Amino acid sequence: xxxxxxxxxxxxxxxxxxxxxxxxxxxxxxxxxxxxxxxxxxxxxxxxxxxxxxxxxxxxxxxxxxxxxxxxxxxxxxxxxxxxxxxxxxxxxxxxxxxxxxxxxxxxxxxxxxxxxxxxxxxxxxxxxxxxxxxxxxxxxxxxxxxxxxxxxxxxxxxxxxxxxxxxxxxxxxxxxxxxxxxxxxxxxxxxxxxxxxxxxxxxxxxxxxxxxxxxxxxxxxxxxxxxxxxxxxxxxxxxxxxxxxxxxxxxxxxxxxxxxxxxxxxxxxxxxxxxxxxxx
Amino acid sequence: xxxxxxxxxxxxxxxxxxxxxxxxxxxxxxxxxxxxxxxxxxxxxxxxxxxxxxxxxxxxxxxxxxxxxxxxxxxxxxxxxxxxxxxxxxxxxxxxxxxxxxxxxxxxxxxxxxxxxxxxxxxxxxxxxxxxxxxxxxxxxxxxxxxxxxxxxxxxxxxxxxxxxxxxxxxxxxxxxxxxxxxxxxxxxxxxxxxxxxxxxxxxxxxxxxxxxxxxxxxxxxxxxxxxxxxxxxxxxxxxxxxxxxxxxxxxxxxxxxxxx
Numbered sequence: 001x002x003x004x005x006x007x008x009x010x011x012x013x014x015x016x017x018x019x020x021x022x023x024x025x026x027x028x029x030x031x032x033x034x035x036x037x038x039x040x041x042x043x044x045x046x047x048x049x050x051x052x053x054x055x056x057x058x059x060x061x062x063x064x065x066x067x068x069x070x071x072x073x074x075x076x077x078x079x080x081x082x083x084x085x086x087x088x089x090x091x092x093x094x095x096x097x098x099x100x101x102x103x104x105x106x107x108x109x110x111x112x113x114x115x116x117x118x119x120x121x122x123x124x125x126x127x128x129x130x131x132x133x134x135x136x137x138x139x140x141x142x143x144x145x146x147x148x149x150x151x152x153x154x155x156x157x158x159x160x161x162x163x164x165x166x167x168x169x170x171x172x173x174x175x176x177x178x179x180x181x182x183x184x185x186x187x188x189x190x191x192x193x194x195x196x197x198x199x200x201x202x203x204x205x206x207x208x209x210x211x212x213x214x215x216x217x218x219x220x221x222x223x224x225x226x227x228x229x230x231x232x233x234x235x236x237x238x239x240x241x242x243x244x245x246x247x248x249x250x251x252x253x254x255x256x257x258x259x260x261x262x263x264x265x266x267x268x269x270x271x272x273x274x275x276x277x278x279x280x281x
Numbered sequence: 282x283x284x285x286x287x288x289x290x291x292x293x294x295x296x297x298x299x300x301x302x303x304x305x306x307x308x309x310x311x312x313x314x315x316x317x318x319x320x321x322x323x324x325x326x327x328x329x330x331x332x333x334x335x336x337x338x339x340x341x342x343x344x345x346x347x348x349x350x351x352x353x354x355x356x357x358x359x360x361x362x363x364x365x366x367x368x369x370x371x372x373x374x375x376x377x378x379x380x381x382x383x384x385x386x387x388x389x390x391x392x393x394x395x396x397x398x399x400x401x402x403x404x405x406x407x408x409x410x411x412x413x414x415x416x417x418x419x420x421x422x423x424x425x426x427x428x429x430x431x432x433x434x435x436x437x438x439x440x441x442x443x444x445x446x447x448x449x450x451x452x453x454x455x456x457x458x459x460x461x462x463x464x465x466x467x468x469x470x471x472x473x474x475x476x477x478x479x480x481x482x483x484x485x486x487x488x489x490x491x492x493x494x495x496x497x498x499x500x501x502x503x504x505x506x507x508x509x510x511x512x513x514x515x516x517x518x519x520x521x522x523x524x525x526x527x528x529x530x531x532x533x534x535x536x537x538x539x540x541x542x
Contacts, residue, residue, distance in 0.1 A: 172358070172360065172362050173362060173364060175332065175358075175362070176362050176364065176375075178332060178350055179330065179332070179350050179355070179356050180350075180375060180376045180378075181349075181350050181351075181352065186378075190375075190378075191364070194364070194366040194367075195366075197366075270405075271365055271366045271367075271405045271406075271407075272365075
């Protein structure tokens with residue numbers, strides 16, 4: 001801690017003096033990143049517009065956009081989004097609760113870790129999709145099996161994240177808590193929780209990503225609504241624009257929910273990236 | 282008074298880190314513990330702090346046995362060990378959680394002023410330099426007004442200039458409430474600048490070898506010939522402590538024998 005502080009300080013000075021170009025690159029960088037996809041999209045649009053391709057299998061962006069607006073106007077898109085969000089939300093909630101509880105228990109209590117962790121790790125080695133037939137047999141074809149599958153997907157990264165974070169809490173910081181005679185509860189609230197939080201947020205985001213992955217799998221298996229159903233429907237009826245519309249929606253929703261976690265956690269993690277911001281302010 | 286009575290520590294792997302260490306330390310006294318590596322000085326300090334239990338022997342503060350961290354005993358480690366998620370002010374107030382917010386804020390503000398970091402009150406620890414961070418650690422340890430403050434090589438990770446600065450600063454802060462200071466160090470200069478009494482330990486197993494009273498007024502002039510003489514006698518004692526041919530009896534000759542005259 002001591003040794004790297006001066007290094008950090010030194011490295012901040014060039015950043016400060018280079019404030020003007022960095023402000024420019026703050027806007028330039030996303031634009032640069034958009035350059036390739038935008039060019040490709042516009043190019044394809046042009047190719048179809050010029051009649052060089054009929055764009056039936058690979059619809060141009062305008063047709064995807066029209067599909068999305070059509071689906072929105074008919075109210076179908078909202079219905080599918082709601083169904084998918086509901087599944088992801090519930091599955092994520094169950095996965096997070098189970099992962100957090102078990103992860104915390106095995107992180108905090110080494111006997112529980114010895115009892116529990118080998119089993120969890122063994123289960124983790126099973127590709128989660130392998131559970132699908134069993135879940136359908138046990139829980140039926142409807143919502144329960146889908147939510148269970150999503151929850152399983154979310155569970156493992158959260159469990160690993162929480163356990164790993166607790167295990168890697170700096171012993172020296174814990175000792176500070178001991179010196180100030182914190183009780184078990186005080187130690188958890190004032191030392192362990194804040195120390196674990198950054199890794200926990202990361203594990204939640206990884207978990208959410210897997211949740212989105214598994215909702216597609218779950219909805220492909222058999223559903224009458226949901227974005228995954230939209231995908232399957234588009235494939236069966238030969239409507240690539242609908243498939244791409246669903247994919248775009250997935251991308252937007254995935255990014256949006258990830259961003260929500262980031263925003264919600266930001267006030268608690270200010271101390272982490274405060275360094276760059278404090279210099280700019 | 283802090284009394285150490287035949288404090289011994291043997292680790293489960295059989296290493297005898299500390300053997301029958303006894304000393305009596307007066308209230309407000311500044312003690313420097315110095316010795317070669319593996320002489321058990323950190324082990325001793327951790328036993329006094331109540332962080333590690335001694336295998337045998339007792340540590341008592343005003344006749345109260347110490348076996349776990351005690352409200353009247355503070356400790357400063359080699360690293361600042363600030364909590365990265367708390368602001369500088371909240372780090373300093375960490376040990377004052379039982380106090381009402383107003384008096385806590387007042388004490389923290391006074392401590393910040395005392396260590397000259399008022400304008401850093403809302404900064405995060407990672408924005409501080411090494412010396413600033415260690416000053417926050419000192420403030421955090423002193424703010425609950427401990428009767429005994431333990432320091433485990435507190436300045437060894439700092440550059441020479443900052444180290445001197447903080448040594449003077451520590452004495453300045455010490456004068457406010459005059460707690461007992463016990464400082465583990467391997468820096469002879471530091472020991473002679475700060476301490477009323479230097480305890481020299483020798484390794485394998487860690488035990489007391491010699492004590493040297495530093496009869497110098499404060500502030501001490503690091504360049505005075507008298508200061509140099511005390512440094513030399515501590516160094517000589519340190520050398521003898523590492524010489525296996527020198528028997529242990531030195532310590533029993535009583536304090537002061539190694540003085541320069």
